[in-house]
Amino acid sequence: MKHERAIERRRFLKGTLGAASLVALSGCDNLTQSSWFPASLSKAERWTEAAQRAVTPRDALAKEYGAADISTIFPANGNTDPGTKEYAQHVTQNFSEWTLEVVGLVQTPRSWSLATLKELPSRTQITRHDCVEGWSAIGKWTGIPVGDLLHHVEPLPNACYAVFHCADVDDEGIAYYESMATADCYHPQTILAYELNGAPLDIPHGAPLRLRFERQLGYKQAKYVMKIELVESLVGIGGGKGGYWEDQGYEWYAGI
Amino acid sequence: MAELVQSMDAAFRRGKESELSADPSASDMPRASDHRVSSPSAIERVYRHRLPVRISHWLNVPFLIILIMSGLQIFNAHPALYWGDRSDRDRSLLSIRPVQTAGGEIKGLTTILGHPFDTTGVLGYSGGMRRAFPAWATIPSARWLAMGRQWHLFFAWLFVINGLVFTAYALASRHATSDLVPTKKDWRGIGKSVRDHLLLRHPAGDEAKRYNVLQKLAYAGVLFIVAPLIVLTGLAMSPMIDTAFPWLLTVFGGRQAARTIHFIACFSFVGFILIHVIQVILTGFFNNIRSMVTGWFLVKHQGVTHET
Numbered sequence: 001m002k003h004e005r006a007i008e009r010r011r012f013l014k015g016t017l018g019a020a021s022l023v024a025l026s027g028c029d030n031l032t033q034s035s036w037f038p039a040s041l042s043k044a045e046r047w048t049e050a051a052q053r054a055v056t057p058r059d060a061l062a063k064e065y066g067a068a069d070i071s072t073i074f075p076a077n078g079n080t081d082p083g084t085k086e087y088a089q090h091v092t093q094n095f096s097e098w099t100l101e102v103v104g105l106v107q108t109p110r111s112w113s114l115a116t117l118k119e120l121p122s123r124t125q126i127t128r129h130d131c132v133e134g135w136s137a138i139g140k141w142t143g144i145p146v147g148d149l150l151h152h153v154e155p156l157p158n159a160c161y162a163v164f165h166c167a168d169v170d171d172e173g174i175a176y177y178e179s180m181a182t183a184d185c186y187h188p189q190t191i192l193a194y195e196l197n198g199a200p201l202d203i204p205h206g207a208p209l210r211l212r213f214e215r216q217l218g219y220k221q222a223k224y225v226m227k228i229e230l231v232e233s234l235v236g237i238g239g240g241k242g243g244y245w246e247d248q249g250y251e252w253y254a255g256i
Numbered sequence: 257m258a259e260l261v262q263s264m265d266a267a268f269r270r271g272k273e274s275e276l277s278a279d280p281s282a283s284d285m286p287r288a289s290d291h292r293v294s295s296p297s298a299i300e301r302v303y304r305h306r307l308p309v310r311i312s313h314w315l316n317v318p319f320l321i322i323l324i325m326s327g328l329q330i331f332n333a334h335p336a337l338y339w340g341d342r343s344d345r346d347r348s349l350l351s352i353r354p355v356q357t358a359g360g361e362i363k364g365l366t367t368i369l370g371h372p373f374d375t376t377g378v379l380g381y382s383g384g385m386r387r388a389f390p391a392w393a394t395i396p397s398a399r400w401l402a403m404g405r406q407w408h409l410f411f412a413w414l415f416v417i418n419g420l421v422f423t424a425y426a427l428a429s430r431h432a433t434s435d436l437v438p439t440k441k442d443w444r445g446i447g448k449s450v451r452d453h454l455l456l457r458h459p460a461g462d463e464a465k466r467y468n469v470l471q472k473l474a475y476a477g478v479l480f481i482v483a484p485l486i487v488l489t490g491l492a493m494s495p496m497i498d499t500a501f502p503w504l505l506t507v508f509g510g511r512q513a514a515r516t517i518h519f520i521a522c523f524s525f526v527g528f529i530l531i532h533v534i535q536v537i538l539t540g541f542f543n544n545i546r547s548m549v550t551g552w553f554l555v556k557h558q559g560v561t562h563e564t
Binding site: 029052060065072132135138215216256 | 498
C-alpha cells in the first residue's frame, strides 16, 4: 500500500517535472502568446507596488549625488524630437509661447507660461536616471516641484491620477503621455525640469519641460510636457494603461 | 508562520522516525535485488531528503530556468556591464555587440575587461540576428524586453517566497546547521575531498550518507550566499528600493555594480547547475533522482560480508 502510494507520488512528480521543463523551454513562447498567462504574470506588478510602497517612507528621497558624479554624456532615449510643425514653431520662438496647463479634477484650472514657471521657487537635484533597458546616467536637474503647482489648482478628492500630456507623437501618430498617482506628485523630488546640468533643456532631453519622477524608471520621465490633467481613472486615455510605454506592455508601476 | 514551522517540524519528525524504522532487510527497492552481494545488510535505505526540501528543490528547477532565461532577455536590452553608479559606455567591464567587418560581414564581439573575443553564432550575432544572447537562451525567444520583465519579476517573487520558506524550514529543522555547514572535521579533510573529486572518486558506504565537504560548501554557498546576493542585487537595481534602503547601493558599490554582481551571481547559478547535474549523473542517476523525489537513498556497503 505504502509502496503504491510512493509510485503514484513518483509518477505525479515526474509528470510535474516534465511539465515544468516543457513550460520552461519550448512552451514559454506559447504561454507568452496566450491571453491568460501574461495576465497572470502582470499580477506581480501589484505585489511589487504594494510591497515597495509598504517598505518605503512616503517622502524618502532618491539618492542625490555630487557634481563630480554627473555623467559626461547623458543619453537621450525614446523620442529625441517631437518633429511636429507646432513644436518646430515653438523651437523657433525659443519656447516663449509654451504654456503648461493644469486641468481636470481641480478647483481652479490654470496655465502658466514658461517664463512665469521659471519665476516660481525651484528645486535642483543631482540624481540617477535608471533606464528600463539597464543603463544609468547622473544629471543635475532644475525645475518646479509638481506639488507646488497642484497647491495652486487644488485637486478634488477624486483626482487619483495626474496625467502628463506631451507634445511628441510616434511614427504612427500616437501621442506620448504618462501618469502617476496624485500622491506621488507631492514627493519633493517630483519636478518639472527646465534645466539639465545648468543649461536650458535641449530638444533630445525634452525641451522645454520634462518630468523628473525620481523613484521610478526612465520611461516614466515624460518629455515635452504641455498639460497636466487630473483624473479619477486612466481608462479612456490613450490605450488605457496609463502611459505610452504602458500601452506597449511595460508596467505602470516602474519602481523596479 | 508558527503554524507552518510546526507542521514542517512534524514532517521532519516523521522523517526521522521512518529513518529509524528503516530496516535495510525490508527494502523493497527492485534495484537492491539486482545486487550480487547476498547479504541483505549490504544495501541500506536511508531517508535522505525530507519533504519540504524536496518540494523546494523541484520548484526551483523551473523557477531558476525561467529567471535565468528571462534575465538574459532583459540583459539583451543593454548588453554591457559596468562598475559604480553610472554606465559610461566607454568604461564597460563587459560588452556583447555585433560589429561589421571591412568585408561587410557581421560578427559577434564579446569584450571582457578590454579583451575582445569573436563569439559569432552565440553572443552578439546569432541566427542572423544582432542580439547579445541567442534566441534559444532567452524568454521570450524574440527580442521583447517588456515581456521578459513580466516573466522575470513574477518568478522572482515565487523564487523569493520559496527561498524564505526553505530557509525557515532549514533553520527550524536544523537541516542548515547539521547537514549543510561543514564541521571542523570536514575542513580538515578538504584536501582529500578535492583530490577525490578530481579523480571522480565518490564516497561510498557510511560516507555517502552525508554530504562531503565540497558538497556542503557548494550547497551552502548557493543557498546562503549566491541566492541572497542575487535577490539583494536585484532589489538594488530598483530605484524605489534604493530610496528605502540606501545602504544597498553602498554595499554593492552602485546600481551598475549591483547589476554586474547580479549577472555574475546568475552565472554562478549556471555553473552550479551544470556541475550539480553532472555529479547527479556520475554518482548514480536513478538513486539520486529517487532520493530527491521520494526521499529514499540507497547506500551500498562494500566489504561488509556475512559469512555464516
